[in-house]
Amino acid sequence: MTNISDVSTRARTARRPVNKSTVSTPGVDTLNNNEQHTQVGPVVNKDAELNNGFSSKAMDFVQRRQAVIRFVQDAIAASVDRQKLNADNNGRGNSNEFKVGSLVLLATQNLAKHGVSDFGGSKLAPRFIGPFTVLAKHGNAYTLDIPSSMRLHPTFYVGRLQQYAQHV
Structure with a gap:
């Protein structure tokens, strides 16, 4: 019999760990800040190039948000595991069998x-x-x-x- 905590642990460890590369997207930032104006030419946002790093408040917010998301995903995985265990133990509904001709x-x-x-x-x-x-x-x-x-x-x-x- 499968233990619920074992299945939940497997579901949690299968997720990709969060690191700085998953949060920062420098290629997207340069695409958004470099636009082409039809009459003047390229418009470059100088402030975006000077402030490439995230502030500590923003990083704290992102880390808290990701922790909440991981918590919710773990709770959903545990719930799905419990439902599967109950369905396996109790059956999945109508299990009637009929013979051909009945x-x-x-x-x-x-x-x-x-x-x-x-x-x-x-x-x-x-x-x-x-x-x-x-x-x-x-x-x-x-x-x-x-x-x-x-x-x-x-x-x-x-x-x-x-x-x-x-x-x-």
Whole structure:
């Protein structure tokens, strides 16, 4: 079993360390300060050339900002690791398996209205339609025997299907 702190530590150490080369961009500074004027010629900002270094307040601000960003990235990485661990332990949702030839119901949520029925308002529409026969299995998806009049693609994720139970 993977420990959350081990995964988070790996995520933190994979990031690039912050150094002065990642903060300073002298090539960009000269591009921004040397402009071409149409009538006068090149315009050079003399103040920018005299003050190439960052002030200590600016460097402190940048370092604090980068520390906050690293903290937030570490918190997000730890959260993602916890979510993955929980999903691995508890399962990832609907794990139903259907045999080819069995009858299933199809959830109508997020289906086009022309494919569901002519009930008009969605309040009165059924939550599941069917039953439909399973024709094939493709990983977590199943191909159903759907009438062509529904104008729907016949393959659906297993989470959209429910076992059909005949009422006696």
